[in-house]
Amino acid sequence: MDRLKNPTSLLPSLPPGARILVIRHRSIGDIILLTPALRLLKDWRPDLHVSVIVERRFRELLENNPDVEEILEPGEGSGLGKVMARVGTIRDLRRKHFDLCVNLHGGPTSVALTAWGGASIKAGFEHFRSTDTYDVLIPDARLILNQPTINTAEHQASAFFHLGLPRKEIPRARIVVAVTDRKWWLTKRTTLDLPRDRQYVMIHPTALYLTKQWSLDDIAALGKSIESELGLLTVYSCGPGEQTLLDSVERAAKQSIRRLEGAGLRLFAAALSDARLFIGNDSGPAHMAAALGLPGVVIFGSSSSVIWGPWRPAAPWRVVQNPFDCNPCPGDRCYKFELPECILSITLQQVRSAVDSVLAESHNMK
Numbered sequence: 001m002d003r004l005k006n007p008t009s010l011l012p013s014l015p016p017g018a019r020i021l022v023i024r025h026r027s028i029g030d031i032i033l034l035t036p037a038l039r040l041l042k043d044w045r046p047d048l049h050v051s052v053i054v055e056r057r058f059r060e061l062l063e064n065n066p067d068v069e070e071i072l073e074p075g076e077g078s079g080l081g082k083v084m085a086r087v088g089t090i091r092d093l094r095r096k097h098f099d100l101c102v103n104l105h106g107g108p109t110s111v112a113l114t115a116w117g118g119a120s121i122k123a124g125f126e127h128f129r130s131t132d133t134y135d136v137l138i139p140d141a142r143l144i145l146n147q148p149t150i151n152t153a154e155h156q157a158s159a160f161f162h163l164g165l166p167r168k169e170i171p172r173a174r175i176v177v178a179v180t181d182r183k184w185w186l187t188k189r190t191t192l193d194l195p196r197d198r199q200y201v202m203i204h205p206t207a208l209y210l211t212k213q214w215s216l217d218d219i220a221a222l223g224k225s226i227e228s229e230l231g232l233l234t235v236y237s238c239g240p241g242e243q244t245l246l247d248s249v250e251r252a253a254k255q256s257i258r259r260l261e262g263a264g265l266r267l268f269a270a271a272l273s274d275a276r277l278f279i280g281n282d283s284g285p286a287h288m289a290a291a292l293g294l295p296g297v298v299i300f301g302s303s304s305s306v307i308w309g310p311w312r313p314a315a316p317w318r319v320v321q322n323p324f325d326c327n328p329c330p331g332d333r334c335y336k337f338e339l340p341e342c343i344l345s346i347t348l349q350q351v352r353s354a355v356d357s358v359l360a361e362s363h364n365m366k
Contacts, residue, residue, distance in 0.1 A: 028284025093117035204280035211302035220252035301343030
């Protein structure tokens, strides 16, 4: 395949109203950290029509975002139904006649959608599989930005810089909360015994891996101290299928807790948006909170807080992480100790100190 000889001319040379397809299947953090790049792109060329492919469970993160004209899904399901859904997606992509496809995911499904989706020009990072799929191979983001370590927001923006987007400071991530979702939260507060005139802290104790999940006993103790010593109410949130973890927090607290369970991402964002403070592990909700402009404390274990920390939060934030020479690691298990010491070594005092610091710094924000 003949590669495009001057990739930096690609975006400037697209015709008015050109259609761009961005593939970023998952997850919460990745999608939120894509929004700064999309904002740069649309601020520069508002005429471009931007479509983004994300899995159905994550599409709410981009709904109401002014930088996205269309949210598409890769086609989901199981067995033959999944195959047919993917074929349907490919047919739909081909009918849309995209001028450019930028694959930021790199997995086999994204490669198939890129290869068969009919875009005139296809771009993807050079470390992706099936490099013959692409007309443009995007170098390592660290080389593009000339930095030894980069945040994921910078990684995704670098792809567009390489394709000719003028380099500027990368803006904050953002989520747009709909008026209807805010109204839902006002009603939901009543069922949680959360008076409108009382400030609350949203605590999200779950994470994808145990190497990223702080002690639930300490989470419970932290919540009790926030209520008894700081006079702030607490709400504990969890994602689908994670209710048993809130049961564990409740047992550790030896009292009932306010629980936000089963809310979709749009409704969860509405609940977050009114909080005085967010506290949680290295997980998607931390990025949501930062994108909404909340102050926050995020607890890191096995992953890099430089790569995965909240991007340019508008409000004060603190990262709590203890140094280990094995950090970062894949995180699916501890590769050095019997138990994940990186997250277990973090003390209640460390997190409470971070909470006090953020609250003091953001005292006049709400």
